[in-house]
Amino acid sequence: MANANTISSQVIDAILSQRLAPNTRLGEQDLAALFGCSRTIVREALVDLAARGIATVSPRRGWYLTEVDTEKARELYVAREIIETGLLRHLARRKQALPTAALDQIARHLDAQAEAVAGDDIPRRSYLLGDFHVCLANSLGNSVLAANLRDMTVLTTLFTMRHQTPHDAQRSYEEHVAVFEPLTRGDALAAEEAMRCHLSTWEEKVNKARDYAPVSALHTALTPAADLRGVNASLTDTAKKEPLL
Amino acid sequence: MANANTISSQVIDAILSQRLAPNTRLGEQDLAALFGCSRTIVREALVDLAARGIATVSPRRGWYLTEVDTEKARELYVAREIIETGLLRHLARRKQALPTAALDQIARHLDAQAEAVAGDDIPRRSYLLGDFHVCLANSLGNSVLAANLRDMTVLTTLFTMRHQTPHDAQRSYEEHVAVFEPLTRGDALAAEEAMRCHLSTWEEKVNKARDYAPVSALHTALTPAADLRGVNASLTDTAKKEPLL
């Protein structure tokens, strides 16, 4: 019924929406049943996800969503800072304004974020706040870096979920606006600084997380926080039918 | 006999060594026979390469090495400049010297490059000159960006091969040294500037290449330049047995 591309896309969307946690098992048979196709297609999707570092296979034991350790998380945040500030710096060097169409696209994305932050659809909120960075890279005219950034965003999401760093959605949104506003004035350098500031706050969290022992999957499963109860509920047997949708 | 990983690695090595040109057909059956395994394994390797943008499948027609157009090449060069100068800039911001082990690793790679540039093993020379950038990113302590950079290097190689931009190996080597030398003095900012200079010369070439019509695979095959004769010879029927090795 479904092809490999839709399977991997749905897995990625589910991660960005924080509906799938790191170390989640991705059984070939389960996914095949869920998507109504054979293991061949599922394996194709899983190999794709593995190539992007999102899934990992343990021989003859099973596929699992990657568990990102603090060292890798550090690399990821450095990489994101380099790429995202670098894109804005590159824009500044070119000394030419961003096309109106690009600005509009970002503005529309920010509107959607504002709406999601005000509402109570937490998965959508998580998704949009992460997707903003990909959208920005795309608007800046570099699809190659945008694609890399998407995978990095997925991996950082896997890290922050595990370490339960409190994600202040309202603040993230405001910082996104702080990146966008200078762009409307053509001040890409100011936007770069705002972006560096935005990402460095995340980097601080990683450094803090290094001090804590990483929360195990079992631990989070058995001691659900109040705001996670809804997420964990979907893992019970009765609701297990379509965990990805 | 061989697993998917070795197949994709060998394809990548062959591209970096300029032994495989863009648009080269990667038939599942051919590769399966070549590596002594079934199409299943070959497909796994091809899906991996496709996820990294290196191979493309045309439904029911076949797999081919990606043909990189000028727009994508521009994005690739911008991406590489952002990442590689960004890594050095990040090093400069941290205001701490590169570990001796890292410097040694780069130095040893440069020695190998010098040897290859002096010798006549053109595939090895091509490989090392491209691999330097990956080695540098690794030495700078970011394996995530190093992996992304490897794929980008592969794609830029596919572009330059097609457009036959004359590759001055000696000059590339000297520019690599010019990046390394400031690092030994702890002057990462000077290294960043040298790297920007090194990459911008390539960017100029892309802008020039935009004016030319891209040379088709058939065209290069039928009008071999003197210095490419050895490469094309390996594509004749009698020597076709192991084009990757």
Add this chain to the structure above:
DNA sequence: GGCTCCAATCTTGTATGCAAGATCTGCATG
């Protein structure tokens, strides 16, 4: 009760068979 070992079960690893679409070749026809 606790420990060991073996069988049952579950997982991925790999090959293969068949289906279906694309291309190519050769023939018939104008």
Add this chain to the structure above:
DNA sequence: CATGCAGATCTTGCATACAAGATTGGAGCC
């Protein structure tokens, strides 16, 4: 000679069967 058509061939798409390792559960023994 050009053109269109049809069969032959070659290609990937996908499902399935079987192999083999990993885990688990329980029976039997100490």
